[in-house]
Amino acid sequence: MKKLKTSRPAFITTLLCLSAAAAQAENSYHFIKEIKIGGPGGWDYVSVDPSAHRLYVSHAMKVVVIDTASDTIVGEITNTPGVHGVAVDPQIPKLFVSNGRGNNVSLVDPATLQTLSQTATGKNPDCILFEPSQSEVYAFNGRSGTASVLNAGTGQVVATIDLGGKPEFAVADPAAGRVYDNLEDKSEVAVIDVKSHTVVDRWPIAPGESASGMALDAKNHRLFLGCDNQLMIMMDSRNGKVLGQVPIGEGVDANAFDPGTGLAFASCGRSATTTIAREDGDQLTVVQTLKTEPGARTMAVDPLTHRIYLATAKMEAPVEGERRGRMVPDSFKILVYGMNEADSH
Numbered sequence: 001m002k003k004l005k006t007s008r009p010a011f012i013t014t015l016l017c018l019s020a021a022a023a024q025a026e027n028s029y030h031f032i033k034e035i036k037i038g039g040p041g042g043w044d045y046v047s048v049d050p051s052a053h054r055l056y057v058s059h060a061m062k063v064v065v066i067d068t069a070s071d072t073i074v075g076e077i078t079n080t081p082g083v084h085g086v087a088v089d090p091q092i093p094k095l096f097v098s099n100g101r102g103n104n105v106s107l108v109d110p111a112t113l114q115t116l117s118q119t120a121t122g123k124n125p126d127c128i129l130f131e132p133s134q135s136e137v138y139a140f141n142g143r144s145g146t147a148s149v150l151n152a153g154t155g156q157v158v159a160t161i162d163l164g165g166k167p168e169f170a171v172a173d174p175a176a177g178r179v180y181d182n183l184e185d186k187s188e189v190a191v192i193d194v195k196s197h198t199v200v201d202r203w204p205i206a207p208g209e210s211a212s213g214m215a216l217d218a219k220n221h222r223l224f225l226g227c228d229n230q231l232m233i234m235m236d237s238r239n240g241k242v243l244g245q246v247p248i249g250e251g252v253d254a255n256a257f258d259p260g261t262g263l264a265f266a267s268c269g270r271s272a273t274t275t276i277a278r279e280d281g282d283q284l285t286v287v288q289t290l291k292t293e294p295g296a297r298t299m300a301v302d303p304l305t306h307r308i309y310l311a312t313a314k315m316e317a318p319v320e321g322e323r324r325g326r327m328v329p330d331s332f333k334i335l336v337y338g339m340n341e342a343d344s345h
Contacts, residue, residue, distance in 0.1 A: 269297030
């Protein structure tokens with residue numbers, strides 16, 4: 001009888017461990033498919049419009065538009081030299097495209113994908129976002145160290161904000177009346193008041209350095225920063241206090257946050273991984289290191305399906321003196337990852 005009593009807890013423990021492992025595996029991200037795009041040229045931001053079931057992918061001199069319900073290419077936006085990103089105003093509706101080489105922003109009809117007009121900005125507009133509380137668009141100018149603020153209705157510049165550093169990813173927090181932007185060369189977050197169009201605070205991100213990616217959990221007031229020294233920093237968006245950090249891969253570019261799952265993501269192109277961390281109050285814990293592909297550094301998450309989309313292409317081995325190899329012709333694609341089919345539809 002004693003043997004039976006001692007063996008039963010061990011058996012139950014084994015079952016519980018197996019059940020926990022099965023549940024974790026079921027909720028882990030895995031590869032679903034790739035969407036071939038092809039064609040020459042590099043890429044930058046990937047943006048999701050969940051309500052319209054669209055994915056906007058910057059590619060060379062155009063934006064490729066993908067229907068996320070069918071995972072097929074449905075059109076493209078042209079005349080976007082040096083394109084970086086796309087912002088969506090669902091109220092009008094209208095699209096805004098940052099053209100780095102053109103030093104302007106294109107205003108685009110999302111129904112026809114035709115350019116309506118273009119507005120001059122600072123030099124090399126890169127990150128671009130829609131701020132709904134003021135119905136304005138922010139274009140962050142990499143070479144000017146400024147942000148051009150456009151009226152979403154007219155497309156005209158209403159303010160130019162001196163950021164005091166090189167801007168990277170940014171996010172809008174309408175409830176707080178703020179826009180947050182990474183200043184990559186300062187290792188700071190610039191806090192912008194959306195009514196006065198001024199920088200009202202600057203928050204150091206130490207122990208993080210040179211952050212590029214940024215994402216926001218607006219409900220719980222958390223910022224997630226992807227830093228060049230292989231850390232994801234979690235910061236309180238109310239006061240700039242660094243609350244937690246987790247290690248990530250090499251070559252981070254983008255961050256994302258899914259409010260439905262409470263998961264934060266950091267896509268790292270050189271290590272070919274995406275770090276997935278769970279937010280729990282002031283704690284940030286890595287729950288998965290997803291193996292992706294080399295170069296998969298830019299990313300977007302669809303909060304409706306919980307799928308993540310990463311852009312990449314096959315690269316040749318670099319020759320002596322090159323930092324990275326050349327892109328294999330016609331190999332550009334989107335990688336799609338999800339948890340399970342029930343969560344993906």
